[in-house]
Amino acid sequence: MATVTENQHAALHARHQAVLPDWLATYYARPIALAYGEGRHVWDAEGRRYLDFFGGILTTMTAHALPEVTHAVSEQAARLLHSSTLYLNHQAVELAERVARLSGIPDARVFFTSSGTEANDTALLLATTYRRSNQILALRNSYHGRSFTSIGITGNSAWSPTSLSPLQTLYVHGGVRSRGPFARLSDAEFTAACVEDLEDMLGQANGTVAALIAEPVQGVGGFTSGPDGLLATFKQVLDRHGILWITDEVQTGWGRTGDHFWGWQAHGQSGPPDILTFAKGIGNGMSMGGVVARAEVMNCLTANSISTFGGSPVTAAGALANLTYLLDHDLQGNARRVGGLLKARLEAVGAGLGIVREVRGRGLMLGVELVAPGTDTPSPEAAGLVLEAAREQGVLIGKGGRAGNALRIAPPLSLTVAEAEEGAAALEAALKQAQSTLEAQSGPAGGSVL
Structure with a gap:
């Protein structure tokens, strides 16, 4: 019974x-x-x-009910829950300073959001505005969120409920190593074949391409990835065309992959990305995401903008405590x-x-x-x-x-x-x-x- x-x-x-x-x-x-x-x-x-x-x-x-985080959240909540970005926020500024330093991106600016989807949405807004193009390169089998624009660059059909999109997305190989037409190649041959595919796709593009967005390890796609160095080789091609590289670190960031603090660092031989997105782990369960970009790219927007919830006093206080714990305890x-x-x-x-x-x-x-x-x-x-x-x-x-x-x-x-x-x-x-x-x-x- x-x-x-x-x-x-x-x-x-x-x-x-x-x-x-x-x-x-x-x-x-x-x-x-x-x-x-x-x-x-x-x-x-x-x-x-x-x-x-x-x-x-x-x-x-880090952990459920981590005392350092719960204490920081409850202490801040007792003072002030919310203010929005219309007011200065000490916690958000301090967190942005730390994230900018950790990102590896020179002259970095940080914008906080309330989710990874919103972070990727913002990255797409920046890239398409900066490059004056709505053409985006993405990897097959990718997932970047559930908003209208992020679904438009999702290469995993199981999580893409509509083909309608404000973006023109060009999908390239490189996210899945052990299946597909290049699976039997060596790592070096696999990388060369993916670069050839990228060059071929660029030859089919209708003018300027704004950016390549890629997860260093595909999350929803089943934790797949190409060989180390693949995205660095891609970046050499992108740089020749002035195309931006967006690294989606929503799942791979903050040391989760062990070998590197960011997933892109397994592909960092050609330098850091132009834009980095993050979320999930930094808040340890609270709604926190964000975008890091070099100042020239971040500041390309000319209209006014705010974030009602991004980097709120409570989430920023919790994220600061969480990041401190992560770093102090290696x-x-x-x-x-x-x-x-x-x-x-x-x-x-x-x-x-x-x-x-x-x-x-x-x-x-x-x-x-x-x-x-x-x-x-x-x-x-x-x-x-x-x-x-x-x-x-x-x-x-x-x-x-x-x-x-x-x-x-x-x-x-x-x-x-x-x-x-x-x-x-x-x-x-x-x-x-x-x-x-x-x-x-x-x-x-x-x-x-x-």
């Missing part, structure tokens, strides 16, 4: 379905409501504890060390399972691509089974990829070795359970499950 809390949980889901959009995705056959969190763990409304390996879509960057180094251990464990598990095609990513941004057993066919069903089984094992993960067949693993950057081992063991059990289920449906030889 169902418990009272379970009935309440189901009732909340029914109310959700009655009043919120049908296209608003939720995880799990029985969606769960998260009630509170601490460290790397969260508890649902029924009191069950989970190891959080997704962080609210890579947003809880969470980038922790992401590199603990992420390397976790990836090795997952690779060892995947080597013995027919549903695991690839373990990829870097730092604490890891993807596991799943296929039908014994085939190379993407299996969204496998991803769904693992997602449910992992929850039963007490671990929350995400999924993505154009086919919805990639697991997305991105814990808070303070993850401990013991928690990484615990999570890896739970994921191993979930993967084995999913493979067993699929093989029971189609046989171990790997018949179709779709």
